[in-house]
Amino acid sequence: MPTASVFDTLVERVREHLAGSPACHDWDHTLRVLNNARHLCRVEGADPRVVEFAAVLHDIGRPEELEDRGKTCHAEWGAEMTLGLLVDLGITDMAFIRHVSACVRTHRYRRRNDDRPETLEARIVFDADKLDCIGAIGIGRAFHFAGRIGARVHNTAAEAEDSASYSRDDSAYREYLVKLRHVPDRMLTAEGRRMAAARHAFMVAFFEQINREVRGEDLG
Numbered sequence: 024m025p026t027a028s029v030f031d032t033l034v035e036r037v038r039e040h041l042a043g044s045p046a047c048h049d050w051d052h053t054l055r056v057l058n059n060a061r062h063l064c065r066v067e068g069a070d071p072r073v074v075e076f077a078a079v080l081h082d083i084g085r086p087e088e089l090e091d092r093g094k095t096c097h098a099e100w101g102a103e104m105t106l107g108l109l110v111d112l113g114i115t116d117m118a119f120i121r122h123v124s125a126c127v128r129t130h131r132y133r134r135r136n137d138d139r140p141e142t143l144e145a146r147i148v149f150d151a152d153k154l155d156c157i158g159a160i161g162i163g164r165a166f167h168f169a170g171r172i173g174a175r176v177h178n179t180a181a182e183a184e185d186s187a188s189y190s191r192d193d194s195a196y197r198e199y200l201v202k203l204r205h206v207p208d209r210m211l212t213a214e215g216r217r218m219a220a221a222r223h224a225f226m227v228a229f230f231e232q233i234n235r236e237v238r239g240e241d242l243g
Contacts, residue, residue, distance in 0.1 A: 077126030102128035150215030158222025165195035
């Protein structure tokens with residue numbers, strides 16, 4: 024089993040690797056996912072070492088995907104990077120390494136292959152990542168991304184749903200309509216579903232309110 028010092032070294036390496044990433048997928052995001060994963064792990068009774076290592080590594084391939092605007096699948100590339108990185112850290116337990124790599128490979132919401140989270144640990148990492156894209160933090164991340172690509176602050180449902188990724192109408196509302204509102208239905212653990220339900224309710228109320236405001240329906 025990897026020692027705490029090996030984990031600390033991993034944390035520093037991943038932090039450095041993500042140093043130049045946009046705020047939506049930077050080290051802060053990884054740290055929030057790690058916190059979510061630790062909570063889910065305690066409640067669900069999973070292997071904490073596998074969960075912690077995989078949570079730290081889940082977005083290790085993200086810089087490459089961002090660089091080529093999605094041609095690289097960060098989950099698949101991250102799983103490959105994980106294999107080499109854990110060996111480089113001196114870990115010799117190949118079953119552990121393969122388990123962590125599988126968690127990284129299957130954490131993605133928009134899958135490009137048939138890989139699915141098969142183990143409890145993989146399901147926890149999946150849920151931990153998804154929890155960070157909904158609720159108040161999810162809304163904040165969605166607006167940050169929209170601003171970074173030059174999208175509108177808000178638009179109608181018709182405009183949002185009839186637009187493409189990275190377009191001017193790729194707003195936070197579009198992200199909510201095409202992805203975020205569906206996340207609770209995709210959660211894989213009981214505790215993840217409980218937490219997602221509360222965060223989802225906040226998002227629904229937020230976008231109902233912003234729609235009332237832009238239509239002037241809250242003026243009395």
